[in-house]
Amino acid sequence: MAFKKRFTPRKKFCRFCADKKLPLDYKRADILRDFITERGKIIARRITGTCAKHQRKLTTQIKRSRQMALLFYTTVHATYVRKRTV
Numbered sequence: 001m002a003f004k005k006r007f008t009p010r011k012k013f014c015r016f017c018a019d020k021k022l023p024l025d026y027k028r029a030d031i032l033r034d035f036i037t038e039r040g041k042i043i044a045r046r047i048t049g050t051c052a053k054h055q056r057k058l059t060t061q062i063k064r065s066r067q068m069a070l071l072f073y074t075t076v077h078a079t080y081v082r083k084r085t086v
């Protein structure tokens, strides 16, 4: 059987519990971006399936990331990639 696409409505799981190596860090905007909408809003826990513990930490890291201007605008993405590749 083929793997189902991520974020299947029925089976939810916390990505940070499932993968202990997945960093939950404000510097990792590439990961945090999966948990916010295009407009920069944090996606509700009941949608992403993130557990309470990790959602709390996620919120903190997203807010910090916004302050560091890593996440807030979509155009920032290009800057972020450039920084990483230098």
Ligand SMILES: [Zn+2]
Pocket: 014, 015, 016, 017, 018, 050, 051, 052, 053, 054
């Ligand atoms: Zn978790």
